[in-house]
Amino acid sequence: MTGRLFPVTPAELPLVTRGAGVYLHAADGTRYLDGSSGAVAANLGHGDERITAALTEQARSVAFAHRTQFRSQSAELLAELVGRRAPGGLTWSIFSSSGSDANELALRIALSYAAARGHTDKVNFVSRVLSYHGSTLGALSLTGQLRRRAGVEPLLHGFPRLHADDPFTPSVESLRAELDGLDPTRLAGVVTEPVGGASSGALVPPPGYHELLRDWCDEHDVLWIADEVMSGFGRTGRWFAVQHWGAVPDLLVFGKGISGGYGPLAGVVVTGAVADAVLARQGYVDFGHTYSNNPLTTAVGVAVIREMERRELVTHAHDMGRRLATALQSLAERHRIVWHSRGLGLLHALELGDKEATRPWPADLQLTQRLLTAAREVGLLLYPAVQGARNGAGDGVLVAPPLIISPAELDELVDKLDAALSRVGHPRRESPVS
Numbered sequence: 001m002t003g004r005l006f007p008v009t010p011a012e013l014p015l016v017t018r019g020a021g022v023y024l025h026a027a028d029g030t031r032y033l034d035g036s037s038g039a040v041a042a043n044l045g046h047g048d049e050r051i052t053a054a055l056t057e058q059a060r061s062v063a064f065a066h067r068t069q070f071r072s073q074s075a076e077l078l079a080e081l082v083g084r085r086a087p088g089g090l091t092w093s094i095f096s097s098s099g100s101d102a103n104e105l106a107l108r109i110a111l112s113y114a115a116a117r118g119h120t121d122k123v124n125f126v127s128r129v130l131s132y133h134g135s136t137l138g139a140l141s142l143t144g145q146l147r148r149r150a151g152v153e154p155l156l157h158g159f160p161r162l163h164a165d166d167p168f169t170p171s172v173e174s175l176r177a178e179l180d181g182l183d184p185t186r187l188a189g190v191v192t193e194p195v196g197g198a199s200s201g202a203l204v205p206p207p208g209y210h211e212l213l214r215d216w217c218d219e220h221d222v223l224w225i226a227d228e229v230m231s232g233f234g235r236t237g238r239w240f241a242v243q244h245w246g247a248v249p250d251l252l253v254f255g256k257g258i259s260g261g262y263g264p265l266a267g268v269v270v271t272g273a274v275a276d277a278v279l280a281r282q283g284y285v286d287f288g289h290t291y292s293n294n295p296l297t298t299a300v301g302v303a304v305i306r307e308m309e310r311r312e313l314v315t316h317a318h319d320m321g322r323r324l325a326t327a328l329q330s331l332a333e334r335h336r337i338v339w340h341s342r343g344l345g346l347l348h349a350l351e352l353g354d355k356e357a358t359r360p361w362p363a364d365l366q367l368t369q370r371l372l373t374a375a376r377e378v379g380l381l382l383y384p385a386v387q388g389a390r391n392g393a394g395d396g397v398l399v400a401p402p403l404i405i406s407p408a409e410l411d412e413l414v415d416k417l418d419a420a421l422s423r424v425g426h427p428r429r430e431s432p433v434s
Helices: 049-061 073-085 099-116 137-142 172-180 209-220 272-282 295-310 313-334 367-377 407-424
Strands: 016-020 023-026 031-034 090-096 124-128 187-192 223-228 251-254 266-271 338-344 347-352 395-399
Touching: 031 407, 049 295, 073 090, 073 266, 073 295, 090 099, 090 272, 090 295, 099 137, 099 187, 099 223, 099 251, 099 266, 099 272, 124 137, 172 209, 187 209, 209 223, 266 272, 295 313, 313 338, 313 347, 313 407, 347 367, 367 395, 367 407
Parallel strands: 124 187, 187 223, 223 251
Antiparallel strands: 016 023, 023 031, 090 266, 251 266, 338 347, 347 395
16 A cells, blocks of 8 residues: 545645746646745745745755754844844844744743743733644644634643733733733733734734733733744835834744745844844754754745845835735725735735625635636635634635735736636625624
8 A cells, every 4th residue: 555645625626736936837738827936935925036045055054053053154143133133132043833833932931031030920921813823733823713713722831812802902901900900920921913914914013002911011020022924024015014013023933934935934133132042042043943053944034135135126015015906905995805905025815705894704605616717717825824714604715925926926926816806796685794
């Protein structure tokens, strides 16, 4: 009997054979425009020769050396490059393989910081109701998205959540009231996505939100951990999404875009104050994973940053993001199935629902899957979003193409999305969610 690969979706998937620029090609000859950068990871598109050359060169030199046995030139250079581009004070990095384990590292660092300052009771964290921070147990304990937690709740920590009453419309006032209701003597950190991902449909908090969070954390000696696994490395038109506002986190978690989709790479960058406290205990950190600070993937990260700067992709993402926002708003106005359009830079979402009744449609209509299928039929790849986020209902998709997308390719994406929305049509009006 031969070995078999577990299916990961009920759909029959095509076999991918080649990628070039913003397109992926299947074995049956179909070409797909990658409208979501996979899972918002392939920021540099597909088949970039400079990235593949850097990967090949490092593999020929040394592909693996454990972080406890050797230093790595590529890891140290990547830490230097990240520190130069992160907002002020974030300078110390450690690298891992995925956003999930990078968030786990952030939790470990936060707990080590609290212990170093004599606050051994600070062992809890708070996150938002609409959030996704990873599939490992610590990261999943932070995750508010119920569908991601289903089946493993007995294994998870019961961390509190923010914005249970106003998940899609968080206000500065509600944030202040909810933070003031927490016990900061037990709280090690507040974990937020500066711009939401699939769980919230690219939700952007209101002005003053992050500044208030920063002030509250300072007042109560609580760390602010910004999860930028999806929003970091140029995705929102800044190197990091927090740079749109006047507040800097204590820890910033990143992933996905740092490798441009060319390898499993993520990490955490922290302020000097946090690093000083943690390192004062023993002079080093004794946690990580097998591939932490790996020479091969960190060499990819170095090449990605250099390529982004060579092509000025952060500025390009800002410019294309404005064009995308205008186009999606136009689609939202023309298609009755689209309830909201929102996002920042090249991280946007369309939320589906009955805009006249201002309600989502029942989950059994499977509108997200229907739109994903319709998009595939016209040669467009999208990513599911907001699934079950509105009391078990809620549908939408992320629109987040590679940062290299040209104006003509963006127009093609919008035309295909327009056609896909038309194929789905409008659900039966007699079944809105009450």
